[in-house]
Amino acid sequence: MREVINKTMEEDKPIRRKYTDLERKDIFDNEFLPHLDAMYNFAYRLTFDQDDAKDLVQDTYMKAYRFINSFQQGTNAKAWLYRILKNSFINDFRKKSKEPGKVDYQEVENFYNSDNVDESKTVDLRIDTVKDMIGDEVTNALNSLAVDFRTVIILCDLEGFTYEEMAKILDIPIGTVRSRLHRARNLLKEKLKSYAETMGYK
Secondary structure (H helix, E strand, O other): OHHHHHHHHHHHOOOOOOOOHHHHHHHHHHHHHHHHHHHHHHHHHHHOOHHHHHHHHHHHHHHHHHOHHHOOOOOOHHHHHHHHHHHHHHHHHHHHHOOOOOOOHHHHHHHHHOOOOOHHHOOOHHHHHHHHHHOHHHHHHHHOOOHHHHHHHHHHHHOOOOHHHHHHHHOOOHHHHHHHHHHHHHHHHHHHHHHHHHOOOO
């Protein structure tokens, strides 16, 4: 039993590689940078703030370059970057939530949902398309979910990650991914129930 545990722990350890400067540049330019827009869209959905999203993406790419030896060239760079961004967001969110005198998460969310936000600054065309088709209520309902629930819906239903990829990004078991996604969808459905009824759906 001890041998199995030790073997599993060894497999979970990130393998550090020794890339040359040229290889590091090639990985960064050809495997990381193509996901820049997707990373910004994900960051914006989490932060509801353009500047915070840019800062989060910048921090993510700095960390990605710093720890590039932990990345296996040719594997799923997008999922690897998403995991770094998600961890950075959660760490920053927890740090800010403990600081007095800061604007809290709910206030940022309320501002984003208000009429004062310049939504034309959002570069995510899929969000704009969905909003035009089914109204702001869907966007507002999604944004009102807790971060953990909103994140699984974004990763699965908007970004199309598999359960296995989501488990790696979120660093949770696949079973937890499934149950969290199920609960998130139910919460979203409940929030949209009254809206659907007003639109004539049963």
